[in-house]
Amino acid sequence: MKFLDQAKVFVRSGNGGAGAVSFLREKFLEFGGPNGGNGGRGGDVIIRCVNGLNTLIDYRFQQHFKAGTGVHGMGKDRHGAKGPDTILKVPVGTQVYEDDNETLIADFTEVGQEIVLLEGGNGGFGNAHFKTSANQAPRRANPGLLGTEKWIWLRLKLIADAGLVGLPNAGKSTFLAAVSAAKPKIADYPFTTLHPNLGVVRAGERDFVLADIPGLIEGAHEGAGIGDRFLGHVERCAVLVHLIDGTQDDVKLAYKTIRHELAAYDDGLAEKAEIVVLNKIDALPADEAKKKIAALKRLSGGDVLACSGVTGEGVDKVLYAIIAQMDADKAAAEESERRKAEPHWSPV
Secondary structure: OOOOOEEEEEEEOOOOOOOOOOEOOOOOOOOOOEOOOOOOOOOOEEEEEOOOOOOOHHHOOOOEEEOOOOOOOEOOOEOOOOOOOEEEEEOOOEEEEOOOOOOEEEEOOOOOOEEEEEOOOOOOOOHHHHOOOOOOOOOOOOOOOOOOEEEEEEEEOOOOOEEEEOOOOOOHHHHHHHHEOOOOOOOOOOOOOOOOEEEEEEEOOEEEEEEEOOOOOOOHHHOOOOOOHHHHHHOOOOEEEEEEEOOOOOHHHHHHHHHHHHHHHOHHHHOOEEEEEEEOHHHOOHHHHHHHHHHHHHHHOOOEEEOOOOOOOOHHHHHHHHHHHHHHHHHHHHHHHHHHHOOOOOOO
16 A cells, blocks of 8 residues: 555535425315425534554545535425535544644544534525514525535654654664564665655564654755655654664764754754664674764763664664663653642652
């Protein structure tokens, strides 16, 4: 299935049904009267988050969605039925934006969430509604109200526990293939990965979801290379695993480039927990690897791990570091919530 993380669609709610003009005409009933029914409501446009989807490919070939018109009113006080709703099914992690692609309408993070994006038009009143003591035989009815329409953007941001970031050819796809059952495309040229890949990783007794994000280059936040389109997929990741190709000459420049692109895209990305990993150590002499690790430690101000996605050396340490960081973030979040609930609490 082709991966599609952005789509522009047109939606329109249904028109309300028209009211009816009708009079009672039956044998042996000498006193008739108006009995035109009301029209039904137009159908709504509903967006629902469902399980089993991981792409917006359904909106690649169909971009127009219209709800049904309400049924018109009829004689004998028969009211029209509501028009059928149109339901847009989206995967978890989908965000809905206005036509400007900036104003957020809804953010779907759980299966079962739904919103009524556009309500259908009200049905018109039949002539029975207008009967009064002064007007016993009204001959007018209302048309149904028109539905509303708009263009919207659907943007999918994958929900993963950890995300792999780095320059092209840093070994992200190889690492993902080594630790999960995912089968991303792997080749010895830049921009092999053209769309994000997800893999479920099992380390010990723990499982977590790891996302492989296409490589970034300098100026990606301004559209260079593949651009910053896929950076949105790491916004929801709790941990960023920054892979650096150990075979390149200047590992410090590689680290600075990615950090600059993350900060330029969103300050929140630059503040996320980061695990720096020097990759491809199987292709490095031991003394050179030590020098590059030391340089990255001084630059990043934290620990630097080393691994090889090809041989598996050091991979387990990276996985357990991810789990430890996830646990630390979860504990910090729980502590923050507890302090909000009990602001004056203090340990005895």
